[in-house]
Every structure is written in C-alpha cells, then in structure tokens.
Amino acid sequence: MIQLSGWKRWLLAIVVLHGIVACAGFFAPYDPTEQDREHPYLPPMRIHLVDTQGHFHFRPFFYAEQLRVGSFDQFEEHSQQAIPLRFFVTGARYDLLGLLPFRTHLFGAEASRVYLLGSDAYGRDQLSRILYGGQISLLAGMLGAGLTLLIGVLIGATAGYLGGWRDGLLMRVAELFMALPWLYLLFALRAFLPLSVSPVQAFFLIILVIGAVGWARPARLVRGVVLSARERDFVRAARGFGATDSYLLRRHILPETSSVILTQAAILVPQFVLAEMTLSFLGLGVPEPVPSWGSLLASLQQYSVLVSYWWMYLPALAIVPFFLGYLGLASALQQDAGTEKIVRTAGGSRW
Amino acid sequence: MDRLLIVEKIEKRYGRAHVLGAKQEVTALLDVSFSIGRGSTLALVGESGSGKSTLALCIACLERPTSGKIVFNRNEITVLDEKQLREVRPQIQLVFQDPARSLNPRFSALELVSEPLLVQGRLDKREREARARALLGQVGIPQEKALQRAEEFSGGQRQRLAIARALSLEPKLLILDEALSALDCSVQAQIANLLMELQGRLGLTYLFITHDFAMAGHLAHEIAVMEQGRVVEIGAADEVLGTPNQEVTRRLIAAMPRLTAEAHAPRAV
Structure with missing residues (x-):
C-alpha cells in the first residue's frame, strides 16, 4: 500500500472523480441525447433485491414503470414485469476519452431502460446527462482557470517586476475589473452575438469570458510575491553576476510564485465550474441538446418543474464532491507551502 | 599604488512618497x-544603519548613487546604462551577509556555483561543471556534496558556496558585506584564512564590510569608519586601531572582545 501525504491524497480523489466524468460513456448507461417519449419526468427507479412474493434475488432488478391510469405524470411499478440489472452490457456506441470507439457500458438492462436518477421532459436519462454534462462544465472550469492564471501571472509578474507607474496602472486596471458588474456585462456582450451560436462556439465563448473576468485576483497575488522576490538577496546576487531580466524572472522569481499559482488553481477551478453553471442556467452557455450542469438545471426555471420533479435538482449536487476535493486540495497545498516556509526559515538559522 | 576602485563624493538618497503631505527623503550616504x-x-x-550595505550595493552596480562618481578599473561606472552595467557587474562580486537568503534554496551546490558562468554564457556544460567542481574544492566543499541542495548545507558551508560562486567569474573586486558576521568564531576564522x-593566490581586492573591529584589524590593510552615512575616519589599519580620532571608532574598538582587543590595540591608559 502506498502512503500518500497531504495534498497528494486530495489530488488522487480529484483525479478519480474526473476520471469517472471523463469516461462518462462507460459509466452512463445511455446516450445523453437519446429520448424516450413514453417516460417523461420518470422519478428515479427503485432497485430491488426482494420481489413482491418475498423471495430474495442475488441479481438486483427493477420493475418496469407505466403511467398510472388517469394521470399524465404519475408512474407506478408494474409488479409482474421484473427486469434484471445487467453489468457490462453492450449498448449505445460512444468514444472513450473522445478516441476509442466502444459499446460496453457499466450497467444496463435488456427489456427496458433503467433510470437510476430519473428522466427529464423528453425521457432522457438524467444520470447519463449528469455524467456527460460534467465533461462540459469541468472542462470549461479547468480551461477557464488555466486562461485566468495565464493572464494573471503575466500581468502580475509584469507589474511586480517593473514596479513604478506601470505597476500602479496595471493594478488600477485590475481593480476596475474587480469592480465591474460582470453578469450584466455578459448579457450585453451576448446581445452583440448572433441569436444562435453553435455548441463549440458557445463553449469557447464561455471559457474566454470567465477567463478574462477572473485574472485580477491571481494577478494581485502574483504581483505581491514577485515584488518581494525581486528584493531577495539571491535575485540581487544573480543580477550581480550579469543576469538579464528574463533570466531572473524565469529562473528565480517565477518559481517563487508556484505555490500561490497551484493554490489559486485549486480554488479557481470549482469557482469557474460554478460560473459556467450560472451562465448556462441563464441560457448563455452551451445550447441544447448538449448537456452541461448549468443547462440541466435550466429546466428549473419552469415553476411546474421546480415544485414537481425533485430529481431535476440532482445536477446541482453533482458539483459537491468536486468542490470538496478542490477545496481540500487548496487548503492542503496552502498548509504545505506554510510548513515549507517554516522549515526553510528554521534551516536558515540552524548554525 | 594603483587604485582599483575610487569612490568620490557618493550620495544616496531614498525618496519616499508619503500618503499625506510632502515627499520624505532618507539620506543613506552623504559625501x-x-x-x-x-x-x-x-x-x-560601522554600526548597523550607518550606510555600509547601501554603499556595497552602489559599488556592485546594483543601486545607482544619487550623485557622485565611482571609478572602477579606470572606468567611470556611474555613467553607464543598464546594458553596459551588465558587463561590469561580473568583475565586482558581492557576498551577502546571510547565505540562507543569498543562495536560491532550490538550487544544488553545483548549479549555484556554475550559474554565473551559465548566465555569462562562458564555457560549455561540461567545462562549467568541471570549473564549478574545482571551485567547490577550493573553498573546501567535499565533492560528494556537490549535488546537495543549498538548504542541506550548514551556515559555514553555505557561505563557502557563496564565496565560490562569487569567485567563479574571476572578479577583480570582492565585496564581503558582513559575510562572516552570522557565523560562529571558529568558522569565521576558517573563512577569514x-x-x-x-587573496595571496589570485591577487584579489577586497572591500570587507563589518561591524567587528577585531576581524577588520586581522584582515585589512586599511580601515574606514562610517557613521550615519559618512566616512568619519580612514587610514592604515594599525593607525586607526592604535590612535582612533573619532568617538565612534573608540566606541567600536571598546566593543571588541577583550582578548583580541588587547592583542591588536593596546589601549592607552
């Protein structure tokens, strides 16, 4: 058994969670856009081990569901028709990680579709849509965080290293960016674009927007670190033997910012996933039928859905383990950087 | 004698803009x-705060004096621009007080000592490494420790690393800014030797900055005493130690550890 310490344990947890979402095709029983008009708004099915006669079965099964007579959205279990749950079944074709064509799914059933987390208005499987939706939301969050950090590090390092009026100017711009009412500016920005945009365009637009908005905070943090690193004796010493600015930044100053950048990344990714969800919820994100966590939640804007079908809230819960993982990683990284600093200072006076 | 470094009427003032009211000025060096x-x-x-370190930074071309002239090796370096300075800097090397801060903790001993050569683009990789290993040997760092990171060395060894690094570019002038002050006595003596x-072997010139008269008397040919940004007394080492003219000098000499003090400067009763 390998012993993992501190942040590595959190990183492993995050990698596993992302792995599940990345391999959505395998874990999801169905294609996320496949409709089943017979079963709209079907509540999550119950998985049984004991049948109506009280017999125990080793293989879990569920009952086929049908509309209750005289109702348009109330389903009941058909107690004669027990359908066994099968594992590693062959079903809809998908590309694993976008590369390898596969047909094997973790579970499924033969005679009827199984809805572990219910279905939506078109009878699409909610579980499959949550898993596939995670791909869009998480990727948007990660790319957005990457873009933000890139801009933040560039601007922060420039401001901190050059100092003087250029530092002042860049930091005022950063403050301006923090002060703007972003959500409403996004609406305005959206108004300039054509009415319908393709899912790919919309996806990159979202990344661009959340990436451009968030750089101010990491830029200020990086600037602070660079500002103090610039005055370090080892940077002075390197300048003393003739190092150029770009060498100093690359070799001595930017490595000092690495722990700040990592911690910021761990904080920014879930924050930007949430931003993607907000934008998609408001209809500014990736359009139907491609699922994302935000657009899945958009159906809650209808009052009837909001009060009648509780399983439509489930996409909101999907982010919770990811959020916990990232926040745990962020605080573990912070703690790590803290102890490293303490060890170093102690080492400095250990003569 | 041929003068390697001539400092003439250097002044350094730091301006600090205050939130309210006028600019405040701090004079670090005066005439x-x-x-x-x-x-x-x-x-x-000089005592701490007397401007010694500022002077060191000015001479090492890491700070610009507000006014005055510094002539190094017959060139006036105070008039050079940033690019020209980059060529002068390798000839004047500065060893800082605290090697824990002047050596990047992420670097190995070998990387640290060969870094100046890398920056200067001198020699190829293998030659650099050989040269760095030779330097480590010169300052008494065992070869098997060459790949250890800076933070794994003791304070005395780190200061040896810092000196080896400063020597790697074969500078003409070595400024030691309180380079021995943080070390304990036996290590101080080793490094002083x-x-x-x-110096005997390479013909180096030293500017040795310290608050310790005993060490100054031991190492230096000449001694200059600084107080509040001014040089108040300057002369041959035994003259300054033997017949101090200034109150500060007498105070600093009195602060020397007794045994060494008597060995170098029998006090007039």
Whole structure:
C-alpha cells in the first residue's frame, strides 16, 4: 500500500472523480441525447433485491414503470414485469476519452431502460446527462482557470517586476475589473452575438469570458510575491553576476510564485465550474441538446418543474464532491507551502 | 599604488512618497569618498544603519548613487546604462551577509556555483561543471556534496558556496558585506584564512564590510569608519586601531572582545 501525504491524497480523489466524468460513456448507461417519449419526468427507479412474493434475488432488478391510469405524470411499478440489472452490457456506441470507439457500458438492462436518477421532459436519462454534462462544465472550469492564471501571472509578474507607474496602472486596471458588474456585462456582450451560436462556439465563448473576468485576483497575488522576490538577496546576487531580466524572472522569481499559482488553481477551478453553471442556467452557455450542469438545471426555471420533479435538482449536487476535493486540495497545498516556509526559515538559522 | 576602485563624493538618497503631505527623503550616504588599492583589503567598519550595505550595493552596480562618481578599473561606472552595467557587474562580486537568503534554496551546490558562468554564457556544460567542481574544492566543499541542495548545507558551508560562486567569474573586486558576521568564531576564522589565502593566490581586492573591529584589524590593510552615512575616519589599519580620532571608532574598538582587543590595540591608559 502506498502512503500518500497531504495534498497528494486530495489530488488522487480529484483525479478519480474526473476520471469517472471523463469516461462518462462507460459509466452512463445511455446516450445523453437519446429520448424516450413514453417516460417523461420518470422519478428515479427503485432497485430491488426482494420481489413482491418475498423471495430474495442475488441479481438486483427493477420493475418496469407505466403511467398510472388517469394521470399524465404519475408512474407506478408494474409488479409482474421484473427486469434484471445487467453489468457490462453492450449498448449505445460512444468514444472513450473522445478516441476509442466502444459499446460496453457499466450497467444496463435488456427489456427496458433503467433510470437510476430519473428522466427529464423528453425521457432522457438524467444520470447519463449528469455524467456527460460534467465533461462540459469541468472542462470549461479547468480551461477557464488555466486562461485566468495565464493572464494573471503575466500581468502580475509584469507589474511586480517593473514596479513604478506601470505597476500602479496595471493594478488600477485590475481593480476596475474587480469592480465591474460582470453578469450584466455578459448579457450585453451576448446581445452583440448572433441569436444562435453553435455548441463549440458557445463553449469557447464561455471559457474566454470567465477567463478574462477572473485574472485580477491571481494577478494581485502574483504581483505581491514577485515584488518581494525581486528584493531577495539571491535575485540581487544573480543580477550581480550579469543576469538579464528574463533570466531572473524565469529562473528565480517565477518559481517563487508556484505555490500561490497551484493554490489559486485549486480554488479557481470549482469557482469557474460554478460560473459556467450560472451562465448556462441563464441560457448563455452551451445550447441544447448538449448537456452541461448549468443547462440541466435550466429546466428549473419552469415553476411546474421546480415544485414537481425533485430529481431535476440532482445536477446541482453533482458539483459537491468536486468542490470538496478542490477545496481540500487548496487548503492542503496552502498548509504545505506554510510548513515549507517554516522549515526553510528554521534551516536558515540552524548554525 | 594603483587604485582599483575610487569612490568620490557618493550620495544616496531614498525618496519616499508619503500618503499625506510632502515627499520624505532618507539620506543613506552623504559625501562618501575613499579608494582601494589593487590587491589590498579595505575594511569598512560601522554600526548597523550607518550606510555600509547601501554603499556595497552602489559599488556592485546594483543601486545607482544619487550623485557622485565611482571609478572602477579606470572606468567611470556611474555613467553607464543598464546594458553596459551588465558587463561590469561580473568583475565586482558581492557576498551577502546571510547565505540562507543569498543562495536560491532550490538550487544544488553545483548549479549555484556554475550559474554565473551559465548566465555569462562562458564555457560549455561540461567545462562549467568541471570549473564549478574545482571551485567547490577550493573553498573546501567535499565533492560528494556537490549535488546537495543549498538548504542541506550548514551556515559555514553555505557561505563557502557563496564565496565560490562569487569567485567563479574571476572578479577583480570582492565585496564581503558582513559575510562572516552570522557565523560562529571558529568558522569565521576558517573563512577569514581562506579569504587571505585566495587573496595571496589570485591577487584579489577586497572591500570587507563589518561591524567587528577585531576581524577588520586581522584582515585589512586599511580601515574606514562610517557613521550615519559618512566616512568619519580612514587610514592604515594599525593607525586607526592604535590612535582612533573619532568617538565612534573608540566606541567600536571598546566593543571588541577583550582578548583580541588587547592583542591588536593596546589601549592607552
């Protein structure tokens, strides 16, 4: 058994969670856009081990569901028709990680579709849509965080290293960016674009927007670190033997910012996933039928859905383990950087 | 004697803009003049805050004096621009007080000592490494420790690393800014002897900055005493130690540890 310490344990947890979402095709029983008009708004099915006669079965099964007579959205279990749950079944074709064509799914059933987390208005499987939706939301969050950090590090390092009026100017711009009412500016920005945009365009637009908005905070943090690193004796010493600015930044100053950048990344990714969800919820994100966590939640804007079908809230819960993982990683990284600093200072006076 | 470094009427003022009201000015150096002969050692002695380190940074071309003139190796370096300075800097190397801060903790001993050569683009990779290993040997760092990171060395060894790094570019002038002050006595003595040996062998010129008159008397040919940004007394080492003219000098000499104090400067009763 390998012993993992501190942040590595959190990183492993995050990698596993992302792995599940990345391999959505395998874990999801169905294609996320496949409709089943017979079963709209079907509540999550119950998985049984004991049948109506009280017999125990080793293989879990569920009952086929049908509309209750005289109702348009109330389903009941058909107690004669027990359908066994099968594992590693062959079903809809998908590309694993976008590369390898596969047909094997973790579970499924033969005679009827199984809805572990219910279905939506078109009878699409909610579980499959949550898993596939995670791909869009998480990727948007990660790319957005990457873009933000890139801009933040560039601007922060420039401001901190050059100092003087250029530092002042860049930091005022950063403050301006923090002060703007972003959500409403996004609406305005959206108004300039054509009415319908393709899912790919919309996806990159979202990344661009959340990436451009968030750089101010990491830029200020990086600037602070660079500002103090610039005055370090080892940077002075390197300048003393003739190092150029770009060498100093690359070799001595930017490595000092690495722990700040990592911690910021761990904080920014879930924050930007949430931003993607907000934008998609408001209809500014990736359009139907491609699922994302935000657009899945958009159906809650209808009052009837909001009060009648509780399983439509489930996409909101999907982010919770990811959020916990990232926040745990962020605080573990912070703690790590803290102890490293303490060890170093102690080492400095250990003569 | 041929003078390697001539400092003439150097002034350094730091302006600090205050939130409210006018700009505040701090004068770190005021009308400082002295010179160092090629191959000799000048000790600059003063209490903390007397401007010694600012002077060191000005001479090492890491800070620009507000006014005055510094002539190094017959070139006036105070008029050079940033690009030209980058060419002068390797000839004047500065060893800082605290090697824990002047050596990047992420670097190995070998990387640290060969970094100046890398930056200067001198030699190829293998030659650099050989040269760095030779330097480590010169300052008494065992070869098997060459790949250890800076933070794994003791304070004395780190200061040896810092000296080896400063020597790697074969500078003409070595400024030691309180380079021995943080070390304990036996290590101080070892490094002081190392410095003297290197001076004899390589013909180095030292500007030795300290608050310790005993060490100054031991190492230097000349001593300059600083107080509040000014040089108040300057002369041959035994003259300054024997017949101090200034109150500060007498105070600093009195602060020397008794045994060494008597050995170097029998006090007039």
